Amino acid sequence: MAKAKPGTQESTLRLDLARRLHETLAQDLAVIGYKLDEIIGEADLDKKHRIALRKIRFALSETTKSFRDQIYRLRLTSREQLIRQVVEILGEINLEADFTYPEFNQVVEEGLSQVILELARNTARHSKATHFYLSFKQMEESIEFDIGDNGIGGVKPKDFRFGLASIDELLTQISSSYSSFSTSSGSSFKFQINISGSDNA
Numbered sequence: 001m002a003k004a005k006p007g008t009q010e011s012t013l014r015l016d017l018a019r020r021l022h023e024t025l026a027q028d029l030a031v032i033g034y035k036l037d038e039i040i041g042e043a044d045l046d047k048k049h050r051i052a053l054r055k056i057r058f059a060l061s062e063t064t065k066s067f068r069d070q071i072y073r074l075r076l077t078s079r080e081q082l083i084r085q086v087v088e089i090l091g092e093i094n095l096e097a098d099f100t101y102p103e104f105n106q107v108v109e110e111g112l113s114q115v116i117l118e119l120a121r122n123t124a125r126h127s128k129a130t131h132f133y134l135s136f137k138q139m140e141e142s143i144e145f146d147i148g149d150n151g152i153g154g155v156k157p158k159d160f161r162f163g164l165a166s167i168d169e170l171l172t173q174i175s176s177s178y179s180s181f182s183t184s185s186g187s188s189f190k191f192q193i194n195i196s197g198s199d200n201a
Contacts, residue, residue, distance in 0.1 A: 029064045030165040033057065064169075079103075082113050089120045090132055093149075097134035101143055108193060111174040112145075118167050119147050119189060127151025127187065141195055142176060148188030 036057045040050055083099055103109060116134065123132050129151030137144045171178045171191055178191030 026064070026067060027166045029060065029067065030169045033060055033064065033169070034165055036060065082116065085117060086120045089117065089124050091124060093124060093129060094131045095133075096131065098136060099134070101136045101145070102138070102195070104193065108174045111170045112193065115167055115170050115174075115189075116147065118170075123149040123151060123187075129186070139192070142192040143195065144190070144192050146188060146190050148186055150186040152184060 036053060039045065040053050040057065045053075079099055083097075086097070087095060104112065120132060123129050127149050129149035131150045133149070134145070134147045136146070167189075171189075174193060175191040176194050178189065180189045181187070
């Protein structure tokens with residue numbers, strides 16, 4: 001039996017650790033943040049406690065950002081590895097995707113990769129889809145992405161049960177605008193990333 005080269009084995013371990021951290025602690029932090037937002041938004045909350053909770057929310061956001069930065073350092077960012085991971089996640093699900101979009105700066109590129117991987121995981125685990133797609137269109141000042149599937153739908157970006165809170169948080173950070181829809185015939189996430197975030201800008 002062939003043995004993995006030390007460098008390859010180390011890379012695999014790093015990616016696996018980053019994946020497990022992102023799927024657990026990063027998503028838990030995102031969920032806590034959204035629950036805090038709900039409490040802060042309550043009409044009968046007095047001003048003193050609202051201010052205190054906003055400070056806690058800000059501190060949590062800073063902690064989450066720092067944690068994600070640590071995850072990014074563990075990850076390898078090559079487009080080829082992203083494609084391999086998506087194919088592995090989807091298994092027998094048909095993949096129709098164009099990964100030739102412009103290369104972004106490290107933070108945006110890593111965030112976009114996480115969005116793609118999370119959407120692929122959701123498709124594989126919950127949607128009962130047979131087809132997953134990714135396309136992009138280059139606009140004058142941004143790149144427009146469309147990612148989705150032909151599954152049963154019914155999942156919203158902030159649905160904590162499906163771990164999509166982290167997708168909403170990531171898209172809020174890296175995109176200039178985004179929208180999503182989910183019906184019985186499929187789900188779609190459309191978002192734009194400014195070209196200023198591209199290394200080719």
